[in-house]
Amino acid sequence: MTEHTKTDGLPGMDAPELPQVLERARPRNERMNAAKVECNACPVLCQISEGRSGACDRYANQAGVLVRVDPVVLLRKTIEDGEAKLVPFSGRAIEAGAEAAEAAEAPAGQPTWNGDLLLTEEVFVTGVGSSTTYPDYKPAPFIVGSQADGVDMVTVVTEGIFSYCSFKVKIDTDRFLGPEQANVRCKGEVVGHVTTAEYGSQMLSLGGVHHLTGGSKKEGRIANEMMQALGNKQAVELTIDGGSQLVIQAGHAPIVNGVAEQRMRVGCGSAAIGIFARQFFGQADEVVVVDDHITGVLTEHQAGRCLDMKSSGIKMRGRKSTPGRYFQVANPGTGWGGTDIADPLSIIEGWDEAVAWPGLRLLMTSTTGEHASWYVLDESLVPVEAEMPEAVRRIVERIGENCEPSLTSVLFLGGAGGSLRAGVTENPVLLTRSIKNALVNVTCGGAPAYVWPGGGITVMADVLRMPDNSFGTVPTPAIVAPIEFSMRRSDYELLGGHMGEVRSLREVLERGAWHNDGAPLSASWLALPSANPWPLGRPPLLG
Ligand code: SF4
Incomplete structure (x- = not known):
């Protein structure tokens, strides 16, 4: 813009021009070993030597290139037997060097997916393994243009970093687990509490910001580890003050004081x-x-x-x-x-x-x-x-x-109404409003996410409907969880989306994320779980 054209009040000229963003910040420490790369995916900013991974084990330095070590998980409506389950991004592997290319290769004997573009209406890119672009104003790592029933769609995909998050656990038993409000401990640290019992079930609220960041370092670390394990469908051992000793695992019968629970009561x-x-x-x-x-x-x-x-x-x-x-x-x-x-x-x-x-x-x-x-x-x-x-x-x-089998159900509850939104749009409140107006579907790893009423984007998803190992941690401490926002392309444009980073599904399948700083090198294919609806072309689960 020149001095002559700089006038007030002309349409389209009131938004300030945004500065160019470096893909990677200059190293904070000029003496940093040149063989190291600084991971920019979270505030910890690990400096990673070649061949090593960072503190969270999710990013590594491969031949001088920062990569996300796990594949990004793609969902397809169906997967036939014999189809490849792990496929490298050919374009990205070449860029990242031979060593990285080797790391991304499909296991021996497994064919690579042929990228049959006739099937692209059947492909959904999840946030699992997708990487995080940090700080938040950088566009999310995958902004995927696709089609659903002939309509142009966009899905914004990221691994969100959540300090405000917890797990709500429903344990189908009428056995006494502990008094309401009692502390729940893991390895001696308080990581949650017993909350209001429901019909036939005892309820726990585990994790959350106060345990992650409001107590001692040890409490935060143990709460973080416990939350990751629970979200990743692993067994977790807990004790309740004045109550029972518990082993719980999503989808499994709870073990109370060493005895596996069998039945949920028929009623009171x-x-x-x-x-x-x-x-x-x-x-x-x-x-x-x-x-x-x-x-x-x-x-x-x-x-x-x-x-x-x-x-x-x-x-x-x-x-x-x-x-x-x-x-x-x-x-x-x-x-x-x-x-x-x-x-x-x-x-x-x-x-x-x-x-x-x-x-x-x-x-x-x-x-x-x-x-x-x-x-x-x-x-x-x-x-x-x-x-x-x-x-x-x-x-x-x-x-x-008439008693149903006693199960443990684990629901992830996270707040996505903060800075994460900047990876979707330059005007974050428009994303919040668009969700509340049922224009944007929210999913976690492709699983339906219930959006709580009121302010913010507080979402809740059943971990059993999410892909295995959907959750990670960073040592800040916080939980890393997948989240996807899907909408019509026209709505994405209206809410101030990062249109310059929209990549067609074809391009995504060939090359992966739009960015080059800690992107995944390969994709792993999963069939959509039969209980989950196809995420595209449907409104959010609004409360
Ligand atoms: S903890 Fe993980 S995400 Fe954070 S800077 Fe280190 S390697 Fe990167």
Whole structure:
């Protein structure tokens, strides 16, 4: 712009010209060994000798070139047997030198993908292994132009560095894991807490900014390692203050105090009475379903009253909530129904002599049917254990049948509403607004990500729907996680996207990332998990 053309108020002339950005900053230390390269992918700025990798093991100096050592993960709708799973970027390998090219070569005997461009509508570039361009104002490493149903699309792909992130863990068990708000520890360090229990599940909140950066260095390091392992579907050992010792792994049964949990309860004690009352009718005179939350008593419960069942005269311990529903019959624990009892009779205070009768048949069961005993009252109205009749056993078995397998579910929760947005657009608030206006789909490693309502871009994704080893760490400490923003090309332009860095899918498949400073040298192909919708051409999962 010359002095003559520099006027106020002309359309398109009010945006300041942006300075040219160096792909790589000049070394901070002029005495830095020339054989070393400085990694610019996070604020740690490791200086890496040839043949070595940086502190996070994700970047390395290969023949003087900084490379991302893992392949970027590409998803295809389907992959046939015998198709290559690891393919070098031919253009990039040549640039990076012979050694790097060798490192990127597909394993012996494996064919390289033929790049059949007829299939490009079936290809999605994920953030896993995609690299990070730092600082944030540099465009994201992959800005991919493709098509979905004939519409031009853009997907902005990066490995985000998240300090504000955590894992919400749902553990399907009614066993007592620890008091709400209790500290959860890993290797002795506090890494999270027990949060509000949900129906049939205990919940933990693990990691998060306060443990990563607000405590000691050791606490931050251990929290970071634990989060990476959990996100990468590995087993993690935890202890809860005043509670249990746990081993949890996404998609696996939790192990509580050394015992693998089998069943998630069919419902609370009151719900179990409601579900099975008609089946119990005629088979037992009283049924007690023991539950740490609500213990159900059939003849007092509305379900028994609607069946016109005779009162049994049972007197329960605990606090009566409503007819046939009792709170706090015992303490929480790992015994019957998530209580601490081993003898179910301990929650019965006695029997009303004017109502109960000798020969009364009593079933006591837990909410999973794992514990069940059959009693008959003797002449003194004392319950005497007896062999359970076959018809009653079948109902108890049905309770068990209706319990789903106990699993651990791990959800990544991260805040992408900060500086990461600058890799997508020069005007970050437009990205936030476009997501809220359902114009931009957000995925994590191609997995659907729920976007929380309100401000920011707070996303949540099930790690089991993400590719293996999606998560990394940097020693700042923070978690590295994949994130992709997909939208129509026209919308990307409107939100101030980095249009100059959009590369066609063909170019991406041949050459990889647009940048040359720490880019991956190869791609690894995965089939889209059957539970995941195709990320392109669909709105975000808005809360
Ligand atoms: S920790 Fe990793 S990303 Fe950060 S500078 Fe070192 S090698 Fe690069």
